[in-house]
Amino acid sequence: MLTFLNKYRHAFLVGLQSNIVYRWNFLIRAFFSLFQLVVVFILWGAVFSGTDRVGGFDLPSTITYFVTLIVLQFFIGAFNEDYQISEEIRNGLINQFLLKPVNYFAYRFSIFTSARLVSGTLMLVPLLILLPLYKSQLALPPFEAWRILLALPAMALAALIQFSIAYCFGMLTFWFLEIQGFVILSMAVEALLGGQMFPLDLMPQRLLRIAELLPFYYQMYFPAAIFTGRIDYARATSGLVIQAGWALALLALTQLLWSRGLRRHTAVGG
Amino acid sequence: MSYLRIWLASARYSIVRTLMFRFDFFLWAMVELFWMSVNLLLVTVIYDHTASVAGWSKYEMILLVGTAMLIQRYVMGFFWSNLFEMSRNIRSGTFDFFLAQPGNPLFMVATRKLDPDGLCNSFVALGVVIYAAHRLGLHPGAADLAAYGLMILCGIIIHFSVLVMSASLTFWTTGGDSIVTSYFSLFEFSRLPRAAFKGAANVIFVWLLPVVVVSNAPASTLLHGFQPSYAVWLFAVALAWLAVAIFVFNRGLRRYASASS
Numbered sequence: 001m002l003t004f005l006n007k008y009r010h011a012f013l014v015g016l017q018s019n020i021v022y023r024w025n026f027l028i029r030a031f032f033s034l035f036q037l038v039v040v041f042i043l044w045g046a047v048f049s050g051t052d053r054v055g056g057f058d059l060p061s062t063i064t065y066f067v068t069l070i071v072l073q074f075f076i077g078a079f080n081e082d083y084q085i086s087e088e089i090r091n092g093l094i095n096q097f098l099l100k101p102v103n104y105f106a107y108r109f110s111i112f113t114s115a116r117l118v119s120g121t122l123m124l125v126p127l128l129i130l131l132p133l134y135k136s137q138l139a140l141p142p143f144e145a146w147r148i149l150l151a152l153p154a155m156a157l158a159a160l161i162q163f164s165i166a167y168c169f170g171m172l173t174f175w176f177l178e179i180q181g182f183v184i185l186s187m188a189v190e191a192l193l194g195g196q197m198f199p200l201d202l203m204p205q206r207l208l209r210i211a212e213l214l215p216f217y218y219q220m221y222f223p224a225a226i227f228t229g230r231i232d233y234a235r236a237t238s239g240l241v242i243q244a245g246w247a248l249a250l251l252a253l254t255q256l257l258w259s260r261g262l263r264r265h266t267a268v269g270g
Numbered sequence: 271m272s273y274l275r276i277w278l279a280s281a282r283y284s285i286v287r288t289l290m291f292r293f294d295f296f297l298w299a300m301v302e303l304f305w306m307s308v309n310l311l312l313v314t315v316i317y318d319h320t321a322s323v324a325g326w327s328k329y330e331m332i333l334l335v336g337t338a339m340l341i342q343r344y345v346m347g348f349f350w351s352n353l354f355e356m357s358r359n360i361r362s363g364t365f366d367f368f369l370a371q372p373g374n375p376l377f378m379v380a381t382r383k384l385d386p387d388g389l390c391n392s393f394v395a396l397g398v399v400i401y402a403a404h405r406l407g408l409h410p411g412a413a414d415l416a417a418y419g420l421m422i423l424c425g426i427i428i429h430f431s432v433l434v435m436s437a438s439l440t441f442w443t444t445g446g447d448s449i450v451t452s453y454f455s456l457f458e459f460s461r462l463p464r465a466a467f468k469g470a471a472n473v474i475f476v477w478l479l480p481v482v483v484v485s486n487a488p489a490s491t492l493l494h495g496f497q498p499s500y501a502v503w504l505f506a507v508a509l510a511w512l513a514v515a516i517f518v519f520n521r522g523l524r525r526y527a528s529a530s531s
Binding site: 028031036038039042045046047049050051178181184185188191192198202203204 | 294304308312315318319321322323324459462465468
């Protein structure tokens with residue numbers, strides 16, 4: 001067991017370093033997230049100029065939701081893991097994993113967790129520096145211990161779901177030459193149903209009930225909504241069960257695609 | 271005249287190429303359609319909870335978003351992939367190929383191919399604008415429609431200039447294509463009404479950068495009739511940005527030293 005963990009500890013360390021390799025990637029992403037925040041401020045500021053409450057929430061709690069979303073994105077979101085995996089398949093870098101007792105999924109996931117740990121922490125820096133600018137706009141719900149206790153596992157499961165989806169898109173390289181189209185297509189779906197365009201609870205109730213059954217709901221909106229007080233205890237606990245179900249299902253799908261894909265894979269050169 | 275013939279030849283080549291990669295065409299058309307729907311859904315959801323945003327009613331807002339989409343679809347269809355590839359070509363040295371052609375380099379680079387998927391979706395965007403105008407009971411006269419069309423053209427010129435400038439930065443730095451990608455974020459602002467911008471945001475996005483006027487000017491022409499001040503403003507901005515873009519491109523061209531091989 002210890003040697004097992006030791007193996008992936010090294011992958012974890014590689015992930016820490018990958019942040020240095022992809023530093024431009026990070027900086028540009030961080031810059032645009034802040035840009036996005038400006039859009040949020042302008043749009044929702046204008047929305048709330050005509051009304052005090054939207055869906056039962058005031059402007060500060062709506063802004064808090066979007067700020068939370070950005071923090072979460074840098075801690076648990078999949079960035080370009082799909083493209084990296086796709087590259088490794090196309091270049092034949094995965095061939096070495098077929099010969100060694102290293103599980104490719106576990107290897108990639110270790111890199112993902114360490115990379116996100118760094119990117120999440122780094123993202124806190126500009127957000128904290130700029131805090132005086134928007135501090136008056138924030139409003140957290142009254143402190144309740146269960147929110148933290150449920151939001152943390154929800155975050156971990158959300159990370160697993162996000163990574164698994166990215167991994168599955170990477171696996172498509174076994175069948176398709178280009179995965180970019182699929183990735184951007186799913187980005188639109190994820191942006192909408194993951195709650196990045198607007199808090200999902202603003203949707204008509206009937207549609208919200210459907211969204212709750214989909215995995216996208218759990219990859220971003222769910223942990224953010226627990227943190228910012230947009231869902232109650234009952235909904236959070238039942239959500240956690242569905243979320244765990246999706247995490248397992250997606251995990252199974254990654255393994256299925258990997259074993260199916262390898263059958264089509266022809267390792268050339270070495 | 272010969273430039274028109276060159277352009278028609280590239281258009282023909284692009285259509286043949288699309289027919290060869292039909293699945294690609296379908297996929298990318300879907301991608302754009304999805305993103306357009308996402309933006310329209312955002313508007314719909316917001317107006318479920320309020321009647322007006324910065325003084326704009328729901329269908330006025332849809333008209334604005336549709337106008338912004340229309341301009342962006344034309345830019346995507348005509349220029350986007352050419353200019354995106356330009357920054358890549360500058361780095362790899364393939365850019366030589368364009369300099370060797372007997373024509374204005376910027377023209378040769380910018381018109382190499384079309385993306386029919388973006389052009390197809392421009393009809394969807396146009397449909398959105400017409401639908402919104404219909405719901406608002408607008409009956410614009412021929413002059414208003416002509417003004418709207420010209421303003422859309424100015425908008426395309428402005429987008430084109432911003433893209434040329436970002437891509438030209440590759441002559442100096444290597445991070446050019448991420449800057450080109452940044453263009454998308456910038457133009458998210460053009461889906462917002464001008465009145466929503468206050469304070470510093472008003473100075474930056476309305477006065478310094480052309481992202482807000484580009485969509486707001488044509489949309490309010492349809493909504494409230496022709497306003498000379500908006501038209502002059504948009505026209506001047508388009509001219510200025512195009513001039514700067516051509517200047518930056520030509521300065522960059524002087525720096526271009528090809529790639530060693």
